Amino acid sequence: TAGSVYSVKFAGEIFTAEEISGTPITAIDGTIVTVGDVSRVIDGAVDTGTLARLSIAGSTPAPSISLQVYKVSGGNILDLADAVTTHIGDATGELYPDNVHVEIVTSDAELIRTDLNNLLKNGAETILIIVLLLLIFLGWREALLASVAVPLTFLMTFIVLGQLGYTINFLTLFSLILALGILVDGAIVVTEGMHGYLQKGYAPKDAAIATIREFQAPLISGTLTTIFVFLPMMMTSGIIGKFIKSIPVTVTIVLISSIIVALGVITTLGSRFLKTALAGDVDAKKQRFTDRFIMRSYTFYDRVLKGFLNNSRRRTRFFVIMIGLFIASMLLPTFGILKVNMFPAEDADVFTIDLEAPIGTPLHETDLLAKEVEDTLLEDQRIASFVTNVGTGSNGGSVTSGGGTTNQHLASFTINLKKDRTESSVHIIDAYQNVFQNVDGATVTVAQQASGPDQGAPVNIQIHGEDLNTLESIASDVRHVLETIPGARNVALSTKESNGEFVLSIDRSKAQFYGVSTAEVASLLRNAVTGNTVTVLKQNGTDIDVVVKYDLSPAMKGSLSQIDTVDIDEITSLTLTTPRGEIPLASFLYTDLGVSRPVINHEDGDRLVMVTSLVEDGYQAQQIVSAFQKQADQIFLPPGYTFSYGGESESINKSFSDMFRAMFLGMFMIAGLLVWQFRSYRQPFFVMSSIPLSLIGVFPGLVLVGQPLSFPAFIGVVALAGIVVNNAIILIDRINENRLSNGMSIDDAIREAATSRLQPILLTTMTTVAGILPLAITNPSWGPLGYSIVFGLLFSTALTLFMVPLLYQRFGEKELDTGK
Structure with missing residues (x-):
C-alpha cells in the first residue's frame, strides 16, 4: 500500500465479560441475538475451597492468608527466621497497610535456638564443673588445662560435620549434648596421669611422654568401644532409622576429636604449662583437705576390696545379689512398673485441633462448626494466637494446605500458647479433648506434634481380609472394645462414612x-x-x-x-x-x-481397615494394645481374616529390636577389640559384664523419677555402655601391667590397680554426672537420656570397682600372654 509493505493483524480478541455477553450468535427477522440474550454471563472467581482466619491476643478472628517459608538445602534456619522477622517489621505500613497484621504462627528456628542455647549452657556448666573438681583434687593449672577439651573438641566436630554436609539441627544437637558427658573423660584421665608423674618428680615433657605411653592404649581402646556401640545404630530400619542416622555419625566424630585433643593437645600444652612438684611446694591447706580425703578414700576402698578378695563366701553372696538385682530390674518393664513410651509427649507452645464433619458437608456448614470452636478458644487466656483453616486438615501441624471440594468437611486450628503459662500443653490438650467431645456430629481431635518422627496414631489395629463389608463389621467391633479401654481416646476407623x-x-x-x-x-x-x-x-x-x-x-x-x-x-x-x-x-x-468410600487401604495386595486411637496423658500405647489383645477373643474373625498391630506399638517393638540387635553387634565388636588388646578371651567378659549390670541402676532409677523407658533413655543406655567399659578397661590394663612389669601376685596387682585408678574413675564419673544431671532436671526433653546415664553410671562405677576385680581374681588367667 502506497509503495510500502505492511503486516496485517486481525484484532478479534475478547478481553472482558461484557464483550462476551454482547457477542452476536444469530439474527432472527433482522434482530441480533447475543450470548447475553440466551445465557447468564458471570464474571466471577472460582472458590478456593478453603477459608482462613487469624486471631491475635483474643481478638475477633479476621480473614487471613497463610504462608510458609522453607529454607533451601544447606541454608541457616536461624538466619532465615531473623531475616523474615526483619522483613515483616520493615514492610509494615509500606508493602501493606497498618491495619493488616502479620503473625508468625510456628517457627522451627525457635526449637533449634532453644536446643543450641541448652548446648552452650550445658557446655559452660561442664567446663565449670571440670575446673572446680580438678582445682580441688589436682590444682589450678591442671583444671584450666582439662577445660580446653570441650571447646576444642566441638570446634573440630563442627569443622568435620560441615565438610560432610551436616547442618545443626535437633538430632546433631542431641548428639552433641549426649557426647558432652563422655568427651571430657579422656582429658581428665590424661591430666590426672600427668599430675601423678609430676608429683613423682618427672619433668613436664617426660611426664607427658610417660602419660601417653601408659594411657594411649586404654584410652584409644575405650574410645573405640564407645564408637562400636553407636555405629551399628545406623542399621536401624524404618522411619526411626532415618530419624537417628546423624546420631552415630556425630558421636563418632566427637569421640575421635576428643581422643586427639586428649592425647595430642592436652599433653602438648601440659608439657609447657605444668610444673614439676618440688619438696615443700605443696599448699599445706590444700594438702590437709584434699590429700587427707583422698587417702581416707583409698584406705576405705582398699579395706573393703580386701575383705571381698579374701572371703570366698562374701564374694559368692555378692555375685548372687548382683544377679538377683539384674533379674529384678529386667522384670520392671515386663510387669509394667517401668512404662515403655518411644517418644513421650512433652510440653510445647503449639498444638492443633482437627474438626471432621461427615463427608459431603458443605463448606459453609463446616465453617459454622469451626466458629463454635473459635468461640471457646477466644475465652482461653492461655492462648496467644490461633489460625483457623476451614476446608483443610492440620497436615501434621502445617498452617497451609491445598484445598478442594473433597475437604470441605474438614477444619483445622493451629494454636499458639503463651510462654508464661503455668500449665503444660499436655494437660491443656486433654482438657480441650473433653470440651470438644460433642460438636454437632463432628469428630474433634486435639493433638500436638510428636517429639520424634511422625508415626501416625499411637494405637493402630489393622484387620486384613477380602470382603470390605466384613472388614468394616469387624472394625466396628474392634472400635467398641477399644472405647472401653482406659486411656484410649478419639477411636476412629480408616473407612469414612459419606453421603454416598x-x-x-x-x-x-x-x-x-x-x-x-x-x-x-x-x-x-x-x-x-x-x-x-x-x-x-x-x-x-x-x-x-x-x-x-x-x-x-x-x-x-x-x-x-x-x-x-x-x-x-x-x-x-x-x-x-x-x-x-x-x-x-x-x-x-x-x-x-x-455407597462411596473415599479411601480403600491395601497392604501386600490384601484389603485392610485400620482402627486407630490416641492416648490420654498418663497412659502408654503399649498398655492399650496389651489390654485389647486380652479381649480380642471376644471378636469373631472369619477364616482368612487376621489382626496386626501398627502405630507406636509396632514402632516400639521393631525399633527396640533393631537397636538391641545393633547393640549386640557393637558388643561383639568390643569383645573382638578387647581380645586383641588384652590377648585374652576371659578378660573382655570381665569388662563387658558391667554393661548389662548397669541396667540395675538405669531401670529402677527411671521408675524412681517417673520417667518411661523411651528412645532418649535407650540412647542413654547405649552411651552408658561406652562409659562404663572405659573405666573397666583402664582398671584391667593396670592390673595386667602390674603383673607383667612389676611381677606382682594377682591379689596385689588387683589391689594396687584398684587404688591407683580410683581417683581418675571417680573424677570422670563425677564430672559426667555433674554435667548431665542439671540438664536432666531442668529440661524435660533430655530427662530420660540424662537420668539413664546418671543412675546407670553411679551404680556401674561402684560395680566396676568391685565386680571387675572379683571376676578377675576368680576367673582370670594364672599366666598372662606377653605377646612375645
Whole structure:
C-alpha cells in the first residue's frame, strides 16, 4: 500500500465479560441475538475451597492468608527466621497497610535456638564443673588445662560435620549434648596421669611422654568401644532409622576429636604449662583437705576390696545379689512398673485441633462448626494466637494446605500458647479433648506434634481380609472394645462414612430406540455438571478460562460454587435432542444412590481397615494394645481374616529390636577389640559384664523419677555402655601391667590397680554426672537420656570397682600372654 509493505493483524480478541455477553450468535427477522440474550454471563472467581482466619491476643478472628517459608538445602534456619522477622517489621505500613497484621504462627528456628542455647549452657556448666573438681583434687593449672577439651573438641566436630554436609539441627544437637558427658573423660584421665608423674618428680615433657605411653592404649581402646556401640545404630530400619542416622555419625566424630585433643593437645600444652612438684611446694591447706580425703578414700576402698578378695563366701553372696538385682530390674518393664513410651509427649507452645464433619458437608456448614470452636478458644487466656483453616486438615501441624471440594468437611486450628503459662500443653490438650467431645456430629481431635518422627496414631489395629463389608463389621467391633479401654481416646476407623454418590446407569435398549449414544449422554452430563472451557481471556497478563455450562440454577445468586449447587432431579430432567424430539434423560437413565468410600487401604495386595486411637496423658500405647489383645477373643474373625498391630506399638517393638540387635553387634565388636588388646578371651567378659549390670541402676532409677523407658533413655543406655567399659578397661590394663612389669601376685596387682585408678574413675564419673544431671532436671526433653546415664553410671562405677576385680581374681588367667 502506497509503495510500502505492511503486516496485517486481525484484532478479534475478547478481553472482558461484557464483550462476551454482547457477542452476536444469530439474527432472527433482522434482530441480533447475543450470548447475553440466551445465557447468564458471570464474571466471577472460582472458590478456593478453603477459608482462613487469624486471631491475635483474643481478638475477633479476621480473614487471613497463610504462608510458609522453607529454607533451601544447606541454608541457616536461624538466619532465615531473623531475616523474615526483619522483613515483616520493615514492610509494615509500606508493602501493606497498618491495619493488616502479620503473625508468625510456628517457627522451627525457635526449637533449634532453644536446643543450641541448652548446648552452650550445658557446655559452660561442664567446663565449670571440670575446673572446680580438678582445682580441688589436682590444682589450678591442671583444671584450666582439662577445660580446653570441650571447646576444642566441638570446634573440630563442627569443622568435620560441615565438610560432610551436616547442618545443626535437633538430632546433631542431641548428639552433641549426649557426647558432652563422655568427651571430657579422656582429658581428665590424661591430666590426672600427668599430675601423678609430676608429683613423682618427672619433668613436664617426660611426664607427658610417660602419660601417653601408659594411657594411649586404654584410652584409644575405650574410645573405640564407645564408637562400636553407636555405629551399628545406623542399621536401624524404618522411619526411626532415618530419624537417628546423624546420631552415630556425630558421636563418632566427637569421640575421635576428643581422643586427639586428649592425647595430642592436652599433653602438648601440659608439657609447657605444668610444673614439676618440688619438696615443700605443696599448699599445706590444700594438702590437709584434699590429700587427707583422698587417702581416707583409698584406705576405705582398699579395706573393703580386701575383705571381698579374701572371703570366698562374701564374694559368692555378692555375685548372687548382683544377679538377683539384674533379674529384678529386667522384670520392671515386663510387669509394667517401668512404662515403655518411644517418644513421650512433652510440653510445647503449639498444638492443633482437627474438626471432621461427615463427608459431603458443605463448606459453609463446616465453617459454622469451626466458629463454635473459635468461640471457646477466644475465652482461653492461655492462648496467644490461633489460625483457623476451614476446608483443610492440620497436615501434621502445617498452617497451609491445598484445598478442594473433597475437604470441605474438614477444619483445622493451629494454636499458639503463651510462654508464661503455668500449665503444660499436655494437660491443656486433654482438657480441650473433653470440651470438644460433642460438636454437632463432628469428630474433634486435639493433638500436638510428636517429639520424634511422625508415626501416625499411637494405637493402630489393622484387620486384613477380602470382603470390605466384613472388614468394616469387624472394625466396628474392634472400635467398641477399644472405647472401653482406659486411656484410649478419639477411636476412629480408616473407612469414612459419606453421603454416598449418585450412579447414573443407561438403559441401552431405550437409548437405541431414541437414537442416543452413550457418548452423547456423557457429553451432556459433563457440560451440565462441570462445563467445558471454550476459550481463554487475557487480562493484565493473566489467563482467565471461559467455561460454558448449563444454567441449572437460574434463581441462585452468589459465588460460582453456589450456582453449581443443583438437585439430582434437575440433572435427570435435562433434555437431549433426538430424531424423535427433545427427550429427557430420565426416559433412559436409572438413578441409584450408592455407597462411596473415599479411601480403600491395601497392604501386600490384601484389603485392610485400620482402627486407630490416641492416648490420654498418663497412659502408654503399649498398655492399650496389651489390654485389647486380652479381649480380642471376644471378636469373631472369619477364616482368612487376621489382626496386626501398627502405630507406636509396632514402632516400639521393631525399633527396640533393631537397636538391641545393633547393640549386640557393637558388643561383639568390643569383645573382638578387647581380645586383641588384652590377648585374652576371659578378660573382655570381665569388662563387658558391667554393661548389662548397669541396667540395675538405669531401670529402677527411671521408675524412681517417673520417667518411661523411651528412645532418649535407650540412647542413654547405649552411651552408658561406652562409659562404663572405659573405666573397666583402664582398671584391667593396670592390673595386667602390674603383673607383667612389676611381677606382682594377682591379689596385689588387683589391689594396687584398684587404688591407683580410683581417683581418675571417680573424677570422670563425677564430672559426667555433674554435667548431665542439671540438664536432666531442668529440661524435660533430655530427662530420660540424662537420668539413664546418671543412675546407670553411679551404680556401674561402684560395680566396676568391685565386680571387675572379683571376676578377675576368680576367673582370670594364672599366666598372662606377653605377646612375645
